[in-house]
Amino acid sequence: xxxxxxxxxxxxxxxxxxxxxxxxxxxxxxxxxxxxxxxxxxxxxxxxxxxxxxxxxxxxxxxxxxxxxxxxxxxxxxxxxxxxxxxxxxxxxxxxxxxxxxxxxxxxxxxxxxxxxxxxxxxxxxxxxxxxxxxxxxxxxxxxxxxxxxxxxxxxxxxxxxxxxxxxxxxxxxxxxxxxxxxxxxxxxxxxxxxxxxxxxxxxxxxxxxxxxxxxxxxxxxxxxxxxxxxxxxxxxxxxxxxxxxxxxxxxxxxxxxxxxxxxxxxxxxxxxxxxxxxxxxxxxxxxxxxxxxxxxxxxxxxxxxxxxxxxxxxxxxxxxxxxxxxxxxxxxxxxxxxxxxxxxxxxxxxxxxxxxxxxxxxxxxxxxxxxxxxxxxxxxxxxxxxxxxxxxxxxxxxxxxxxxxxxxxxxxxxxxxxxxxxxxxxxxxxxxxxxxxxxxxxxxxxxxxxxxxxxxxxxxxxxxxxxxxxxxxxxxxxxxxxxxxxxxxxxxxxxxxxxxxxxxxxxxxxxxxxxxxxxxxxxxxxxxxxxxxxxxxxxxxxxxxxxxxxxxxxxxxxxxxxxxxxxxxxxxxxxxxxxxxxxxxxxxxxxxxxxxxxxxxxxxxxxxxxxxxxxxxxxxxxxxxxxxxxxxxxxxxxxxxxxxxxxxxxxxx
Numbered sequence: 001x002x003x004x005x006x007x008x009x010x011x012x013x014x015x016x017x018x019x020x021x022x023x024x025x026x027x028x029x030x031x032x033x034x035x036x037x038x039x040x041x042x043x044x045x046x047x048x049x050x051x052x053x054x055x056x057x058x059x060x061x062x063x064x065x066x067x068x069x070x071x072x073x074x075x076x077x078x079x080x081x082x083x084x085x086x087x088x089x090x091x092x093x094x095x096x097x098x099x100x101x102x103x104x105x106x107x108x109x110x111x112x113x114x115x116x117x118x119x120x121x122x123x124x125x126x127x128x129x130x131x132x133x134x135x136x137x138x139x140x141x142x143x144x145x146x147x148x149x150x151x152x153x154x155x156x157x158x159x160x161x162x163x164x165x166x167x168x169x170x171x172x173x174x175x176x177x178x179x180x181x182x183x184x185x186x187x188x189x190x191x192x193x194x195x196x197x198x199x200x201x202x203x204x205x206x207x208x209x210x211x212x213x214x215x216x217x218x219x220x221x222x223x224x225x226x227x228x229x230x231x232x233x234x235x236x237x238x239x240x241x242x243x244x245x246x247x248x249x250x251x252x253x254x255x256x257x258x259x260x261x262x263x264x265x266x267x268x269x270x271x272x273x274x275x276x277x278x279x280x281x282x283x284x285x286x287x288x289x290x291x292x293x294x295x296x297x298x299x300x301x302x303x304x305x306x307x308x309x310x311x312x313x314x315x316x317x318x319x320x321x322x323x324x325x326x327x328x329x330x331x332x333x334x335x336x337x338x339x340x341x342x343x344x345x346x347x348x349x350x351x352x353x354x355x356x357x358x359x360x361x362x363x364x365x366x367x368x369x370x371x372x373x374x375x376x377x378x379x380x381x382x383x384x385x386x387x388x389x390x391x392x393x394x395x396x397x398x399x400x401x402x403x404x405x406x407x408x409x410x411x412x413x414x415x416x417x418x419x420x421x422x423x424x425x426x427x428x429x430x431x432x433x434x435x436x437x438x439x440x441x442x443x444x445x446x447x448x449x450x451x452x453x454x455x456x457x458x459x460x461x462x463x464x465x466x467x468x469x470x471x472x473x474x475x476x477x478x479x480x481x482x483x484x485x486x487x488x489x490x491x492x493x494x495x496x497x498x499x500x501x502x503x504x505x506x507x508x509x510x511x512x513x514x515x516x517x518x519x520x521x522x523x524x525x526x527x528x529x530x531x532x533x534x535x536x537x538x539x540x541x542x543x544x545x546x547x548x549x550x551x552x553x554x555x556x557x558x559x560x561x562x563x564x565x566x567x568x569x570x571x572x573x574x575x576x577x578x579x580x581x582x583x584x585x586x587x588x589x590x591x592x593x594x595x596x597x598x599x600x601x602x603x604x605x606x607x608x609x610x611x612x613x614x615x616x617x618x619x620x621x622x623x624x625x626x627x628x629x630x631x632x633x634x635x636x637x638x639x640x641x642x643x644x645x646x647x648x649x650x651x652x653x654x
Contacts, residue, residue: 030242033058049077049086053093060100061205061243064282068097085121088114092130099133102285104140111137124161128154132166132173139180148177168197168206175213184220191217208237208246215253224260231257248277252290259293264300271297288318288326295333299340308337328357524566526556526593526600526654532570533577533591540581540589548581554593556600559654568632569602569652572625576604576648579622584608584646600652607645613638 036058040051056070071093078086095110111134118130131154139147155170175190195210211234218227231253238247255270271294278286291314298307311333318326331354338347530552537550561569573591580589586608594601622638625648629636635651 045081046078046083046086049074049081050089052077053090057093057096061246064100064245064280071097084117088117089126092118092133095133095137099136099140101282104137108134108137108141124157125163125166128157128161128163128166128170130154131157132170135173135177139177144177144181148174151177164197165201165203165206168194168201171197172206172210172213175217179213179216179220182220184217187220188214188217204237204241205243208234208241208243208250211237212249212253215250215257219253219256219260222260224257228254228257228261245277245281248274248281248283248286251277255290255293255297259297259300264297267297268294268301284317284321285323285326288314288323288330292326292329292333295330295337299333299337304337304340308334308341311337324357328354331357523560524563524570525558525560526595527558529566529570529573530554530556530593533573536574536577537591540577544581548587548589550577550589550591552591552593554595556593556595559595559600561652561654565632565634565652568628569634569650572628572634572636572648572650573602573604575625580604580606580608580646584610586645598653600654602650604648604650605645610640610642610645612642613640 033055036051036055040048040055043051052070052074056067056074059066059070071090074093075087075090078090091110091114095107095114098104098107098110111130115130115134118126121127131150135147135150135154138144138150151170151173155167155174158166158170171190171194175187175194177187178184178190179187191210191213195207195214198206198210211230215227215230215234218224218230231250235247235250235254238244238250251270251274255267255274258264258267258270271290275287275290275294278290291310295307295311295314298304298310311330315327315330315334318330331350335347335350335354338344338350533552537552540548540550560566577589577591580586584606586606589604589606592603592605594603625638626636628634629650633652635649637649638646639649640646
């Protein structure tokens with residue numbers, strides 16, 4: 001399923017606006033709207049501002065244009081009153097509308113504008129609402145620690161205000177935070193707490209919302225039957241109260257559950273309904289996520305052309321708004337589509353775009369972290385400069401006082417001692433701040449070094465992709481040219497060339513998948529390497545009609561290597577096995593994994609003809625393996641005995 005869900009949840013995130021929250025469960029949205037509109041006519045001043053706001057936010061579930069109309073009216077009323085408090089209340093609502101439209105940075109700007117004014121109000125409910133909305137914005141901007149901090153601040157405010165409905169709301173959002181960091185058991189725990197409270201309060205809207213969030217946790221746990229059941233309850237709840245646009249979230253959960261259950265026709269239907277509602281609502285980022293999923297459903301159904309058409313259109317849309325997460329998942333989807341068609345040139349092209357988007361996502365996140373560290377460091381520098389100037393001023397004053405003390409006698413001695421004590425205190429404080437500055441600087445330098453190392457590793461992997469795939473495609477071109485020149489040699493010759501093309505295409509795809517596998521990981525486990533070796537063995541068996549047996553022995557632990565070392569280790573194993581298949585004449589190749597306390601050993605051994613190491617020149621393959629081992633810090637040794645076979649021994653520290 002789509003990895004874009006890490007950044008854009010398809011399930012409802014609770015957004016608080018200070019809106020009117022009735023506990024009359026029998027009322028529909030339309031009935032509540034009528035009651036709220038009637039109330040506006042009876043209000044004046046600030047109360048009228050808030051009443052118009054409540055009407056606008058109630059429309060949020062059924063009509064976006066009406067929401068904007070009433071919120072604009074509310075802001076005009078606040079402007080007419082020339083009251084910053086009521087302006088801040090509406091800025092908070094504008095932030096929510098920006099969040100709905102997929103503009104979290106703009107939403108946060110509105111909330112930050114309202115924050116100092118509303119914090120002075122000391123209203124627990126309003127502050128809890130503000131902090132919750134800020135938490136949502138920080139989450140969308142992938143600043144997860146800050147998001148959790150603000151959510152707990154919101155919970156504290158609601159507890160102080162003894163506001164049960166929004167205490168439950170904070171539980172709901174905490175569930176969302178844990179869902180985002182892939183802790184489905186914790187998210188389910190908080191969602192069920194929220195659901196229980198909403199059921200006791202009798203608020204049908206938030207009961208429906210909670211049902212859908214519970215469905216989301218079951219989706220993460222891959223318990224699709226339970227997910228489908230809770231999503232169905234959510235849909236029924238939204239229908240009962242007339243919250244038509246919110247049904248998009250329930251349809252999304254039903255689609256994902258159907259997908260997990262293998263019911264692709266039902267998933268297609270639910271995705272279509274969800275997309276239609278999100279288009280009406282204007283949630284553009286959610287539409288991109290849903291359309292990507294639908295393209296994958298088409299692919300599962302064998303509707304390759306429909307999948308291609310939808311994915312290409314959605315990819316163009318994601319590029320237009322420079323939405324990197326969307327470009328990331330859609331380029332991956334298009335690569336799979338063209339692999340299926342098959343059109344390996346385009347598959348490779350979109351794989352490269354997927355890799356570039358994944359790198360951009362990673363480095364943009366790291367750049368933001370570096371910028372934050374830089375800002376903190378510069379702030380420390382400014383504070384230290386102020387302290388230095390204050391210290392110079394104190395020292396100047398001390399010098400004057402000393403001269404005066406020579407005239408004033410012993411009475412001034414006490415004052416001098418006090419000033420000296422003050423200076424010592426200041427100097428200690430300066431030292432402490434300097435240490436903090438140095439620590440921050442060291443952290444920045446460490447981050448920069450780590451950034452550079454990671455960039456170098458990714459460049460090396462990209463070069464590896466180019467070298468391996470490039471050589472395979474060059475050979476394919478050569479076979480194609482040979483087939484064209486020999487077209488008059490008959491069917492047998494052409495069949496041989498086509499077979500060769502197929503074999504090298506399969507090798508190319510295998511190489512591509514191996515590299516994608518490494519690129520998608522920051523770390524590679526020893527178990528992963530053994531599993532990939534077993535897949536290599538299966539490929540050899542199939543290609544050689546089981547004439548050569550490749551066995552893997554040993555059970556490596558769950559220890560991990562960084563992606564660069566792990567990828568090079570696997571490439572050396574792969575090259576060693578391929579050399580044995582091509583040159584040894586052995587019917588059996590054994591790959592053995594051994595492990596000591598801080599070191600892993602891997603031996604690739606055949607029992608074939610071997611070669612004389614004193615006479616054989618070192619070929620390119622052997623030199624490449626040695627270069628890989630040297631760059632990755634892997635201990636490499638190859639021995640061979642004529643008539644007995646060849647052994648490659650690898651050792652790497654963990």
